Amino acid sequence: MRHEHHVFHNPPSSTPAEVHAALDRGDLPAALDAMVGTALYGDGDWEELQELHLRLLEHEDHQVSALAATCLGHLARVYGQLDERRVVAALRQARTLPHTSGTAENALEDIQIFLHPRRARWRGRLWTAIRPWTWI
Template sequence: MSTQRSYYEPAPTSHETATDALAANDIDTLTDSMVALALHDPDWRWCQDFYLRLLDHPEEDVRASAAICLSHLARIHHELDTAKVLPALRARLADPAVGGTVEDAIADILQFLGLPPGTA
């Protein structure tokens, strides 16, 4: 019998909840908060900078979530500081644990922002 994780959308949360979870190294709450912020928080710049910091987190799930959340921001807000985000993501393409996720996030960001492939 296989188990599948069904999709769910986390309820809106606060910056404080996410930063507290990070400080406590509560990975489940952190990743849920990251997605909740990406989907619901109007302050995309704060979220973007938070996710950029988390691209170097020691936990694979957090690094992958950070990349995915950056693509959510692009999809929802149609804005990102691509001069910061794209080089940061490209620098993590060689990460064997999350490189594929990062590659997908880059492609999504380019599509959602209407940028040509290969944009720095």
């Protein structure tokens, strides 16, 4: 049995063209890194990036579609804006699929937290208040 140590790294900033190029040549690791690189740094057009990740949310490869959901959550954090109606509808649809349910749920939470911080704080306080086992 062989054990590998995986090292976390933030990929460099990337563009939608680099994502498409990596997908076109079938280089999945490079495509995944480029996807994250488009969402993390805030140096692109949020609308273009939102469209990219909405399209990738429907990609045939499960890793790509799951990461697209995560990247939509990153966009909410980095840019503080999205076409919320469209993105939330797409993520709710993605939440029904087994391979994207967890990442879509996390992205929806990120959108709630980063686009509506006051509402998220109150929801958290309410949730704590109605769960008496958390008072301890």
